Amino acid sequence: GICTEYNGNYSKFLQLKKSRMDAWNASYDAQEKKIKEERKWIQKFKLKQPQATKQRSAQLEKLIKSPEYVQKPPFVGKPFRFRFPDAPRLSPEVAEVKGLSHAYGDGANPLFEDSDLFIEKGDRIAIIGPNGSGKSTLLRILMGKEEPDKGAAEFIGSNVYPAYFEQNQADVLDLDKTVVDTVQGDSNGQSYNELRALLGQFLFKGDAVEKKVENLSGGEKARLSLCCMMLRESNLLILDEPTNHLDIPAKEMLEEALQHFDGSVVVISHDRYFISKVATTIVAIEDKKLVKYGGDYKFYMDKSKDFKAKVEARYFSGGARIGNAPVVDLEELNKPKKNFGGAKTANMVTRKDKGIKNAKRNKPS
Ligand SMILES: Nc1ncnc2c1ncn2[C@@H]1O[C@H](COP(=O)(O)OP(=O)(O)OP(=O)(O)O)[C@@H](O)[C@H]1O
Ligand SMILES: [Mg+2]
Known part of the structure; x- marks a missing residue:
């Protein structure tokens, strides 16, 4: 755990705590968005610019291990209603x-x-x-x-x-990733807390979100891929x-x-x-x-x-x-x-x- 000291009375403390949590969440989400974009760029130019992508990939890994890296904020379960992303216009x-x-x-x-x-x-x-x-x-x-x-x-x-959910989903997931990394990879602007709430609805709670996909049961894999599909x-x-x-x-x-x-x-x-x-x-x-x-x-x-x-x-x-x-x-x-x-x-x-x-x-x- 992380220990933080607050000055002032209790209501001031709550206020401070909330704005501090909001800031933490916002900077974490912004950072993850950047990392995702960077990873996309690296993926895209891997063949064309091997030198540059290698360098940027190394920089990225370094950042993730550095003290500057914003750690995952704690998840605060809030009542939540999931909505699919807005559908792009469809012809008749x-x-x-x-x-x-x-x-x-x-x-x-x-x-x-x-x-x-x-x-x-x-x-x-x-x-x-x-x-x-x-x-x-x-x-x-x-x-x-x-x-x-x-x-x-x-x-x-x-x-x-189309977004397709197959009857047998187990094969489409990356076995090396964790549960939470898997949904983050498919997220579409949802915040970390929203993703955690969604996972929670699909029974991935607490430490379970850090489980590796390869260790999930068939039902858990199906629920996880359904989560991913719902984000696209x-x-x-x-x-x-x-x-x-x-x-x-x-x-x-x-x-x-x-x-x-x-x-x-x-x-x-x-x-x-x-x-x-x-x-x-x-x-x-x-x-x-x-x-x-x-x-x-x-x-x-x-x-x-x-x-x-x-x-x-x-x-x-x-x-x-x-x-x-x-x-x-x-x-x-x-x-x-x-x-x-x-x-x-x-x-x-x-x-x-x-x-x-x-x-x-x-x-x-
Ligand atoms: N690749 C395949 N080769 C041979 N037979 C197949 C193949 N795929 C499906 N079948 C057969 O075709 C039939 C229809 O299969 P399908 O999976 O489409 O049924 P379904 O209506 O989805 O059934 P369920 O309600 O059990 O999911 C089944 O008898 C199945 O065994
Ligand atoms: Mg079927």
Whole structure:
């Protein structure tokens, strides 16, 4: 710990302490920003100017070890609401799936046959379908990670900046970094205290933020990469089962942040509560086709009674937590609301606006 002496009475002391903490935080954040820029420069000119980059890199390392280096301020947990960075402007058309056919193996059981789907600006789509029906495959094809057998799934807007959260994230992290260094590397103007608050929400508290990524569990790695994804600037979030490793408070934070996000969202989830909170459109994989249901989850369930029975039986009855989740009154939720960030159509609500005021989530038993 560090010991500091203050002169004067107690309230003066508190005042001094606060301004001293503010100054400490500000100079630490400014320093980290500079270091980040310097590292970027070094990365960029490594090949072109090996001499200069080597020198600057050495200077940087020296600074970090010197007494001038501003140490991390202590983290003071404050109530905090996470918001995604503002989405860069998006054109009205975002992505299109056209005549998509795809099969694995001998091709006897295709996942998709001549499927179409159009994704527009402002869409908040939940993709649902049984296990193994091709949801993750669809997103991989859309992200250009896999070639389809026939047809296409691609972005059509000229300014689509996707942020993709893969179902299996473990491989994309740098194993040598610590947890806090990892999020600092992806930060987008957030202060150290904001980053710590975000990490705290994802259950990285106290010393845990100094853990090395290589020592994290699978769930911890998934939570950390979700943190990183939430910091990047994007106007299209593509999330493959983002809530799998989250506890209820973290899930609620993600729900709320998504409700206030002003870009488009495509999310795969088996969690109907989560879907009902974030999606305004359902896309179901039915008979190897993508069927789009305008409206929301409740609308979808009402319309497709058949599927409702299947869906309920298939994935929602088992888990105690989701099995008992309250049904959200989406009509209430979808009444015209105060306008957040200029988005007019999106289903954006604040906590007190929600039509589920009295609904409580049941804790997993
Ligand atoms: N590279 C691959 N080679 C062969 N088969 C594959 C490959 N990738 C996926 N599959 C198969 O394709 C089917 C669809 O997989 P996908 O991961 O897209 O399903 P999903 O709908 O995301 O399922 P889940 O809900 O379990 O995540 C599965 O039967 C899977 O085993
Ligand atoms: Mg999947």
